[in-house]
Amino acid sequence: MTFSICVREAYEDDEGADQLRFGVAVTTRLPAVGTLCPFVSENGAVATQSLVNVELGRKGIAYIDDGLAVEDALQSLLNADEGAEQRQLHGVDADGGFTFSGEECHGWYGHTEGENYTVAGNLLTGESVVENVAETYAESGRDAPLAQRLIDALGAGYAEGGDKREELHVQSAAVKVRSTEEEDDPYYNDLRVDATETPIQDLRETYQLADEGFQAAMERYEQAMDEDDLAADEDEE
Known part of the structure; x- marks a missing residue:
């Protein structure tokens, strides 16, 4: 039902320290995909889909946070899941990735994996959807924030045909990003569009507005700090 x-x-933070960021983005021809499929923490990212078992995502991230490798964490959950052959489950941690597509998923279904990403989809118009998502992300560079680049990757898959169930007009999309860096995440790192006919367009517009709002809030905060410093200087005089 999704990809x-x-x-x-x-990456290196402003102090030159090594950091990691993890992201997950998803879209489908059903409402509220952001409540069911994407899971992320400062230690990894997981997506659970096809016949969704939300616990695979919740427990998968929890196991990764506890120190299990993503492959061990997700495979152990699938081993205990009687409906595993109807699931798709994939993700990454600090050291590797994992992909699984059960044989009872509905076509087209499949997955691909690169050096630092995994992509999966089912009920798609074809394999090119997954390929376009992967290629667009792999070629995106690092000039833009990860959330923006993940939305662009979803857009490439959507433009290729995406979910083949065109009779389902209510759609949704979501993006989540977390980092090992100790800072407040920008507002655009956890966004959802729960019910729309244009999920990628709406998610991109939501991202742009969130980015504008974040920048405006930071400017106002810095201005207030400057005014407080000026007032303190005047009091000392």
Whole structure:
């Protein structure tokens, strides 16, 4: 019912320290996909889909947070899941990735994996949807924030045909990003569009507005700090 991408990126913060960020983005031809499929923490990203078992995502991230490798965490959950052959489950942690598509998923279904990402989808118009998502992310560079680049990757899959159930007009999309860096995440790192006929367009517009709002709030905060400093200087005089 969906296609999604999970990502790991290494980077240096402003102090030159090594950090990691993880992201997951997903879209489908059903409402509220952001409540069911994407899971992320400062240690990894997981997407659970097809016949969704939300516990695979919740417990998968919890196990990764406890120190289990993503492959061990997700495979152990599938081993205990009687409906595993109807599931798709994939994700990344600090060291690797994991992909699984059960044989009872509905076609087209499948997955792909790169050096620092995993992509999976089912009920798609074809394999090119997953390929376009992966290629668009892999070629995106690092100039834009990860959330924006993940939305662009979803857009590439959607433009290729996406979910094949065109009779289902109510759609949704979501993006989540977390980092090992100790800072407040920007407002655009956890966004959802729960019910719309244009999920990628609406998610992109939501991102743009959230970015504008975040920048405006930061400018106002910095201005207030400057005014407080000025008032303190005047009091000392």
